[in-house]
Amino acid sequence: MKHPSQPVLYIVIPCYNEQEVLPITAPLFLQKIEQLAAAGSISPDSRILFVNDGSRDKTWEIICNLAKSDPHYLGISQSRNRGHQNAVLAGLMEARCRCDITISIDCDGQDDINAMDKMVEAYHDGCEVVYGVRSSRATDTFFKRFTAESFYKLLNGMGAEVVFNHADYRLMSARVLKEFANFKEVNLFLRGMVPLVGFKSTSVAYERHERLAGESHYPLSKMLALAFDGITSLSVKPIRLITGFGVLVALISFIGVIWAVVQAVLGHTVSGWASTTSIICFVSGVQLICLGVIGEYIGKIYMETKARPRYIISERTWDEEE
Numbered sequence: 431m432k433h434p435s436q437p438v439l440y441i442v443i444p445c446y447n448e449q450e451v452l453p454i455t456a457p458l459f460l461q462k463i464e465q466l467a468a469a470g471s472i473s474p475d476s477r478i479l480f481v482n483d484g485s486r487d488k489t490w491e492i493i494c495n496l497a498k499s500d501p502h503y504l505g506i507s508q509s510r511n512r513g514h515q516n517a518v519l520a521g522l523m524e525a526r527c528r529c530d531i532t533i534s535i536d537c538d539g540q541d542d543i544n545a546m547d548k549m550v551e552a553y554h555d556g557c558e559v560v561y562g563v564r565s566s567r568a569t570d571t572f573f574k575r576f577t578a579e580s581f582y583k584l585l586n587g588m589g590a591e592v593v594f595n596h597a598d599y600r601l602m603s604a605r606v607l608k609e610f611a612n613f614k615e616v617n618l619f620l621r622g623m624v625p626l627v628g629f630k631s632t633s634v635a636y637e638r639h640e641r642l643a644g645e646s647h648y649p650l651s652k653m654l655a656l657a658f659d660g661i662t663s664l665s666v667k668p669i670r671l672i673t674g675f676g677v678l679v680a681l682i683s684f685i686g687v688i689w690a691v692v693q694a695v696l697g698h699t700v701s702g703w704a705s706t707t708s709i710i711c712f713v714s715g716v717q718l719i720c721l722g723v724i725g726e727y728i729g730k731i732y733m734e735t736k737a738r739p740r741y742i743i744s745e746r747t748w749d750e751e752e
């Protein structure tokens with residue numbers, strides 16, 4: 431399919447309590463749009479779409495003022511905080527019928543805005559999805575690097591297909607978004623879901639910077655929750671591993687029983703209540719963990735069957751009829 435020579439680009443930016451950083455980064459996004467439009471690689475009708483994710487500070491006020499100051503800025507507000515993934519989805523779904531391509535990016539300036547040049551170039555070369563991939567994590571602490579690397583390894587090991595070092599900085603064409611809209615799951619893990627849509631894709635490397643202002647909303651606990659969510663929403667491998675482990679334990683116990691019977695026939699008594707209790711305790715612990723994993727899947731099924739809306743937009747910076 432031939433791509434338009436000057437596609438309308440919507441930059442989708444989730445914002446949660448970002449009053450410090452937004453006034454710094456918003457003009458950078460605008461400059462990027464103007465620069466790409468001046469170069470003729472996108473349409474001058476391109477827009478920056480902020481998604482206010484139920485912020486408690488002045489974020490929405492700032493977005494409304496930006497929208498008044500320049501027609502390139504648009505904003506939607508979620509009725510409450512629903513999390514980064516849902517905010518990105520809300521923005522993408524809002525943008526998809528108005529544009530040819532979207533680029534989702536965080537609002538804190540950590541992801542190099544200049545990588546958009548190469549993303550748009552890749553789109554012109556025929557790609558429908560372009561993943562922004564962090565080339566180095568020099569600005570991250572050793573701990574963050576280690577946990578992030580383990581996170582990707584674990585995800586891939588568990589059968590969830592994710593692009594290494596790619597977060598949610600990516601270009602998607604309207605065609606991909608149209609198909610993506612059919613992925614109705616409530617448990618969102620976008621970076622694992624997007625590769626499932628298919629179409630021609632590529633990666634663009636970029637340097638990850640420090641946050642320009644404000645604080646991260648992803649402490650370790652939230653990262654772990656995201657990792658666990660990612661695995662359980664994309665793969666049933668943990669349940670298979672449990673089955674495998676069960677078979678292994680059963681096999682070992684069976685060999686143990688045979689050994690004990692043989693010993694008894696030979697007239698030896700197998701002694702040791704301590705070892706028996708510790709084995710029982712160990713296996714009970716493992717069983718509880720397994721139940722927890724299965725419970726996690728049941729919880730997910732429960733949430734999915736309710737099929738609650740994944741985002742609710744309460745306000746827009748423009749009139750809906752427009």
Ligand code: UDP
Pocket residue numbers: 443444445446447448483511512513514515517535536537538540645646647648
């Ligand atoms: N964010 C959001 N909703 C939330 C938490 C975060 O929309 O509940 C946004 C946030 O404003 C930022 C992006 O998601 O634009 C990434 O968050 P953050 O920079 O805090 O995460 P980190 O880069 O530290 O992993």
Ligand code: MG
Pocket residue numbers: 536538540641646
């Ligand atoms: Mg950040």
